[in-house]
Amino acid sequence: GAVVSQHPSWVICKSGTSVKIECRSLDFQATTMFWYRQFPKQSLMLMATSNEGSKATYEQGVEKDKFLINHASLTLSTLTVTSAHPEDSSFYICSARGKIDYEQYFGPGTRLTVT
Amino acid sequence: GQNIDQPTEMTATEGAIVQINCTYQTSGFNGLFWYQQHAGEAPTFLSYNVLDGLEEKGRFSSFLSRSKGYSYLLLKELQMKDSASYLCAAVSNDYKLSFGAGTTVTVRA
Numbered sequence: 001g002a003v004v005s006q007h008p009s010w011v012i013c014k015s016g017t018s019v020k021i022e023c024r025s026l027d028f029q030a031t032t033m034f035w036y037r038q039f040p041k042q043s044l045m046l047m048a049t050s051n052e053g054s055k056a057t058y059e060q061g062v063e064k065d066k067f068l069i070n071h072a073s074l075t076l077s078t079l080t081v082t083s084a085h086p087e088d089s090s091f092y093i094c095s096a097r098g099k100i101d102y103e104q105y106f107g108p109g110t111r112l113t114v115t
Numbered sequence: 116g117q118n119i120d121q122p123t124e125m126t127a128t129e130g131a132i133v134q135i136n137c138t139y140q141t142s143g144f145n146g147l148f149w150y151q152q153h154a155g156e157a158p159t160f161l162s163y164n165v166l167d168g169l170e171e172k173g174r175f176s177s178f179l180s181r182s183k184g185y186s187y188l189l190l191k192e193l194q195m196k197d198s199a200s201y202l203c204a205a206v207s208n209d210y211k212l213s214f215g216a217g218t219t220v221t222v223r224a
Contacts, residue, residue: 032210043202043214044158093157095212102146102165102206106157 006107020080023094029074030096038091050077084114117213126221135188137203149188150202198222
């Protein structure tokens with residue numbers, strides 16, 4: 001149980017375009033989902049917290065108008081990188097938290113390359 | 116704020132034991148996670164400690180001292196496949212995880 005999927009697993013896009021990444025909890029309802037970004041040889045940095053049916057909470061320094069998060073259901077959250085730039089190239093990982101415990105279940109990640 | 120410290124790199128030989136230390140300073144603490152991450156992959160759960168003491172799970176054990184803000188992950192009978200990055204993460208009252216920079220463990224034959 002507690003499987004989280006992400007789609008796509010990798011994507012290459014041109015500078016200035018937008019990219020949407022989906023995060024789904026497959027066998028449980030996720031009240032909260034988290035979006036992380038990881039640059040090479042660095043740790044995971046929390047970008048935002050997404051609660052079902054409400055606006056996402058962004059960490060300091062993360063532009064909410066650039067990284068649009070939607071959590072329309074208990075099993076799906078999406079991250080849209082708008083007007084992507086090469087410096088947005090990174091490994092984006094989502095995680096989902098169930099209703100009971102503190103554990104977060106991580107998706108497999110999405111590697112974004114902006115050319 | 117959160118401050119999580121762990122060593123950058125460790126090297127050990129196959130069959131040996133390695134201990135990865137982690138110290139943390141957090142505003143609101145609800146436990147500590149250890150994750151394993153192979154290059155290009157997402158983190159996978161290893162352990163969760165919320166009470167003081169040692170939790171043993173097969174070849175991996177994790178220890179927590181809340182009063183000292185200290186945890187360690189103990190890897191026994193090292194195998195080549197254990198070469199990976201090990202992430203220490205503290206969870207706060209609002210369920211957010213704050214990750215350390217990760218410790219890259221290299222296992223040599």
